[in-house]
Amino acid sequence: xxxxxxxxxxxxxxxxxxxxxxxxxxxxxxxxxxxxxxxxxxxxxxxxxxxxxxxxxxxxxxxxxxxxxxxxxxxxxxxxxxxxxxxxxxxxxxxxxxxxxxxxxxxxxxxxxxxxxxxxxxxxxxxxxxxxxxxxxxxxxxxxxxxxxxxxxxxxxxxxxxxxxxxxxxxxxxxxxxxxxxxxxxxxxxxxxxxxxxxxxxxxxxxxxxxxxxxxxxxxxxxxxxxxxxxxxxxxxxxxxxxxxxxxxxxxxxxxxxxxxxxxxxxxxxxxxxxxxxxxxxxxxxxxxxxxxxxxxxxxxxxxxxxxxxxxxxxxxxxxxxxxxxxxxxxxxxxxxxxxxxxxxxxxxxxxxxxxxxxxxxxxxxxxxxxxxxxxxxxxxxxxxxxxxxxxxxxxxxxxxxxxxxxxxxxxxxxxxxxxxxxxxxxxxxxxxxxxxxxxxxxxxxx
Ligand code: GUN
Ligand code: ZN
Numbered sequence: 001x002x003x004x005x006x007x008x009x010x011x012x013x014x015x016x017x018x019x020x021x022x023x024x025x026x027x028x029x030x031x032x033x034x035x036x037x038x039x040x041x042x043x044x045x046x047x048x049x050x051x052x053x054x055x056x057x058x059x060x061x062x063x064x065x066x067x068x069x070x071x072x073x074x075x076x077x078x079x080x081x082x083x084x085x086x087x088x089x090x091x092x093x094x095x096x097x098x099x100x101x102x103x104x105x106x107x108x109x110x111x112x113x114x115x116x117x118x119x120x121x122x123x124x125x126x127x128x129x130x131x132x133x134x135x136x137x138x139x140x141x142x143x144x145x146x147x148x149x150x151x152x153x154x155x156x157x158x159x160x161x162x163x164x165x166x167x168x169x170x171x172x173x174x175x176x177x178x179x180x181x182x183x184x185x186x187x188x189x190x191x192x193x194x195x196x197x198x199x200x201x202x203x204x205x206x207x208x209x210x211x212x213x214x215x216x217x218x219x220x221x222x223x224x225x226x227x228x229x230x231x232x233x234x235x236x237x238x239x240x241x242x243x244x245x246x247x248x249x250x251x252x253x254x255x256x257x258x259x260x261x262x263x264x265x266x267x268x269x270x271x272x273x274x275x276x277x278x279x280x281x282x283x284x285x286x287x288x289x290x291x292x293x294x295x296x297x298x299x300x301x302x303x304x305x306x307x308x309x310x311x312x313x314x315x316x317x318x319x320x321x322x323x324x325x326x327x328x329x330x331x332x333x334x335x336x337x338x339x340x341x342x343x344x345x346x347x348x349x350x351x352x353x354x355x356x357x358x359x360x361x362x363x364x365x366x367x368x369x370x371x372x373x374x375x376x377x378x379x380x381x382x383x384x385x386x387x388x389x390x391x392x393x394x395x396x397x398x399x400x401x402x403x404x405x406x407x408x409x410x411x412x413x414x415x416x417x418x419x420x421x422x423x424x425x426x427x428x429x430x431x432x433x434x435x436x437x438x439x440x441x442x443x444x445x446x447x
Pocket of ligand 2: 076
């Protein structure tokens, strides 16, 4: 019988969190992957026996950990080279530290950096990312080409801004150029690579966009059934600016609502300083939130009232928000989410605590839900597309192989080690649709 290249089995310690608050795990488990999907999930010995007569190629990862791929719901391709820069808050930071970097992200610079960026995502165990490019068409084109080649699942869009843009065009032409280029990119890339690549219309935020731009972006997103991404209520000074620009709006959220920007395919970055009216409006529109805790701490923007958003039924994913967030590493973003809620707990002891299993849920199944992709990704369930990562626990243990044994640790202990100490040094392999898109250069030590 000819070996089927799309069929393989992988053995490891399986961990996922399909529901907020619960954790599933299987020591010495295994997954059969066929045609890019999880075909069967179970105990290694059982599956091995059951497939004795089928030509399954086995990848034995022993006691390495297998998680669903991590999902980054908000990050900026042109900003990665400027991480950890600046000591100011949002608006001066954008002006002084970010716009100069984004302005240069075109031509050879964009073409050289874009593949490195997606390589970094894969090395960090991120399998799906929702990303902003710079305002230039070629920066987005370079991003899409690199995304397609990387094998990752990527939703990307050209940054749109027509008020105080860092671009060189005359203000009256900026709007039409922004719309024409965005539409052209969407037509070319939305749904490419059998749907692995998608487009997000990307009006930056209400401070930098005219109503006409925001309304047109929302119409385009609807026309092409594409995503829409923007920033909302991240910083007090930003909110004050929006209030002054839109005196007749009820609040910041109302500005987006009036422009038709709140839809089930909308990803709203941050959402820190919202009233209950605004939270209800977002919930009613079934729009989604990208919580970016490491960014919110870096820019001292605020502490997300996560419990309020979850109670209202909002779909919340996590975002690295590089370069306001200093790392693409989603384990560190999960840690940031825990730290933010711990900081709130110091002042409000009655608030519900956020546990590692819940932060992990947000970075996997929660992100999938926020992107409307629950049927495809986010957990290790038969029928889903085979996006997963293999993590070397020994690389995270204080004394590696010489210290505590994996059998002595609970699943919650293991997950906490990943969140508090995880990163690219522990990623062994990253898979999207069953294709290995990253493999650690040297075999790391195992438990
Ligand atoms: N608000 C508008 N643009 C940006 C950006 O690039 N980063 C962050 N963190 N917030 C924004
Ligand atoms: Zn952002």
